[in-house]
Amino acid sequence: MPVVDFWYEFASTYSYPAAMRIAALADQRGVCLNWRPFLLGPILAKRGMADSPFNIYAAKGRYMWSDLHRICARHGLPLRRPDPFPQNSVLAARAALALDDVSRPEFTRAVYAAEFGGGRPIAERATIAALLEAMGLDAGAVLERATSLAVKDGLRSETALAESLGLFGAPNLVTADGEIFWGNDRLEDGLDWAAGLAR
Amino acid sequence: MPVVDFWYEFASTYSYPAAMRIAALADQRGVCLNWRPFLLGPILAKRGMADSPFNIYAAKGRYMWSDLHRICARHGLPLRRPDPFPQNSVLAARAALALDDVSRPEFTRAVYAAEFGGGRPIAERATIAALLEAMGLDAGAVLERATSLAVKDGLRSETALAESLGLFGAPNLVTADGEIFWGNDRLEDGLDWAAGLAR
Numbered sequence: 001m002p003v004v005d006f007w008y009e010f011a012s013t014y015s016y017p018a019a020m021r022i023a024a025l026a027d028q029r030g031v032c033l034n035w036r037p038f039l040l041g042p043i044l045a046k047r048g049m050a051d052s053p054f055n056i057y058a059a060k061g062r063y064m065w066s067d068l069h070r071i072c073a074r075h076g077l078p079l080r081r082p083d084p085f086p087q088n089s090v091l092a093a094r095a096a097l098a099l100d101d102v103s104r105p106e107f108t109r110a111v112y113a114a115e116f117g118g119g120r121p122i123a124e125r126a127t128i129a130a131l132l133e134a135m136g137l138d139a140g141a142v143l144e145r146a147t148s149l150a151v152k153d154g155l156r157s158e159t160a161l162a163e164s165l166g167l168f169g170a171p172n173l174v175t176a177d178g179e180i181f182w183g184n185d186r187l188e189d190g191l192d193w194a195a196g197l198a199r
Numbered sequence: 200m201p202v203v204d205f206w207y208e209f210a211s212t213y214s215y216p217a218a219m220r221i222a223a224l225a226d227q228r229g230v231c232l233n234w235r236p237f238l239l240g241p242i243l244a245k246r247g248m249a250d251s252p253f254n255i256y257a258a259k260g261r262y263m264w265s266d267l268h269r270i271c272a273r274h275g276l277p278l279r280r281p282d283p284f285p286q287n288s289v290l291a292a293r294a295a296l297a298l299d300d301v302s303r304p305e306f307t308r309a310v311y312a313a314e315f316g317g318g319r320p321i322a323e324r325a326t327i328a329a330l331l332e333a334m335g336l337d338a339g340a341v342l343e344r345a346t347s348l349a350v351k352d353g354l355r356s357e358t359a360l361a362e363s364l365g366l367f368g369a370p371n372l373v374t375a376d377g378e379i380f381w382g383n384d385r386l387e388d389g390l391d392w393a394a395g396l397a398r
Contacts, residue, residue: 047256057246059367063379070388168258179269180262185384189269 002176003032004194007162008108009040009170010089010096013054013064016116017071018171018184019108025187029195035104037093038162039155040170047168052086071184072116080119087115088123090155091146095128097154098145099137106135201375202231203393206361207307208239208369209288209295212253212267215315216274217370217383218307224386228394234303236292237361238354239369246367251285270383271315279318286314287322289354290345294327296353297344298336305334 006022008015026033044053054061065081072079092111096104110131114120120127129139145151165174173181173190176197181190205221207214225232243252253260264280271278291310295303309330313319319326328338344350364373372380372389375396380389 057367059365062365063367063381066379067381067385166258166261168256168262180265182262182266186266 001030001032002194002197003034004176004190005034005036005172005174007036007038007167007170007172007174009038010092010108010111010115010122011052011086012040012170013068013116014071014184015171016112017068017075017077018187019112020077021075021184022187022191023105025191029191031191031194033105035096035101035108036158036162037096037108037155038167038170039090039093039159041089042159043163043168046163055085078117080117082115082119082121087121090123091125091128092122093155094146094151095132095142097158098142098148098151103135103137107131110135200229200231201393201396202233203375203389204233204235204371204373206235206237206366206369206371206373208237209291209307209310209314209321210251210285211239211369212263212315213270213383214370215311216267216270216276217386218311219276220274220383221386221390222304224390228390230390230393232304234295234300234307235357235361236295236307236354237358237366237369238289238292240288241358242362242367245362254284277316279316281314281318281320286320289322290324290327291321292354293345293350294331294341296357297341297347297350302334302336306330309334 004026008019022033049056052061054064069079096107096111099107111122111128114127114131115122122128125143129143132139132142166180167182169182171182171184171187173187173194175181175190175194179190179193181187181193203225207218221232248255251260253263268278295306295310298306310321310327313326313330314321321327324342328342331338331341365379366381368381370381370383370386372386372393374380374389374393378389378392380386380392
C-alpha cells in the first residue's frame with residue numbers, strides 16, 4: 001500500500017478542510033497516510049515574516065477568508081475565525097506528536113474542528129485537555145508527554161525536516177518519490193500520484 | 200449571458216495554462232469573458248518585492264516550476280522556462296490592450312505559447328511583432344497604438360483597478376457580483392459561480 005506523508009500546521013486555515021477530507025480520499029485510493037504536524041512559524045520567520053502572510057498582506061488575507069468560506073460551504077464544514085488569528089499551535093502540535101499513529105488523526109480533526117469550526121482557543125491547555133478527554137484519553141498523561149524534552153525535540157526535528165524538504169506553506173502531501181503537493185486544492189492530485197506509484 | 204473578468208499578467212506562469220484553457224471552459228458554461236491584462240509588478244512593489252516571489256523565495260519557486268510542469272503535462276501544454284524569468288511584460292500587455300476584444304484572446308494565447316511553450320523573449324519588440332504578423336495584423340500599426348499615451352494610461356488604469364479590487368496575484372476571475380477566484384486552479388469554480396448567477 002503506498003504511503004504519503006501528510007504535513008500540516010494547526011494554525012493553517014487551508015489545513016482545516018484538508019485534515020477533515022483527507023482520510024476518506026486516501027481510503028478511496030488505497031493510500032496510507034502518515035500524519036505529520038509541523039510548525040510553519042520558524043520557516044516563515046527565516047523569510048522575515050513574524051506573522052501570518054494573511055495578516056501581513058491584507059489583500060491576500062481578505063481573499064483567503066473569502067476563498068475558505070466558499071470551500072467550507074462546499075464541503076459542509078462550519079467556519080468560525082479564531083481570535084487571535086493565527087492561533088499559537090505549538091501545544092497542539094506537541095500533543096499530536098505525543099499520540100500514537102491511531103489517535104493522531106482523530107485528535108488532529110478534533111483540534112481543527114474546535115479551532116476553525118468553533119473558533120475555540122487551541123493555544124490554551126484547557127481546550128486541548130478537553131479534546132483529549134472527549135476522545136477517552138488521559139489528558140494529564142498526554143500533556144505531560146507533550147511537554148517532555150523528547151516530544152519538544154521531535155517537533156523541532158520534524159519542522160527542520162519539513163524545511164529541508166522545501167515546504168513553505170501548509171498543508172502538503174509528500175509522496176514516496178519526493179513529489180510535493182501544496183494546498184488543500186492539491187489533495188486529490190497528490191493522492192492520485194501516490195496511488196499511481198503502486199501500479 | 201453572464202460576463203466574467205479574466206485578469207491576467209503576461210509574466211505570470213500560472214496565467215499560461217489558464218489562458219490556454221479558459222475559452223473552452225467558458226463556452227461550455229455559456230459564460231462570456233472579458234480579457235483584461237494588467238501588471239503585477241507595481242502591486243508587488245508596494246509589498247516591497249522588486250522581483251517575482253518565485254525568485255525571492257527559492258523553495259516557493261522550486262515548487263511552482265514542479266507544480267507547473269505537472270499541470271502542463273496534464274493539459275498537453277509544452278513548457279519551456281523563459282530566460283530571464285520573469286519576462287518584462289509591459290510591451291505585451293500594452294499590445295494586448297491596443298487590440299480589440301476579438302483579437303485580444305488570440306494574441307494573448309500566442310504570447311503565452313511563445314513565452315512559456317517556446318521560451319521566447321516576449322519583452323522584445325521583434326517577438327511581439329512576429330506574433331501580430333502571424334495573426335495577419337499590421338504589427339507596425341498595432342505597436343504604434345500600443346505605445347501611445349492612451350494605451351499606456353489605459354494599462355496604468357487597469358492595473359490600479361486590479362489593485363483596488365484586491366488582486367495580488369494572477370490569474371484571477373472576477374464575477375459580476377464581485378467574487379474573486381485566484382489561480383489557474385480556480386478557473387472552473389469561478390466560471391461555475393458566474394454561470395450560477397445567470398440562473
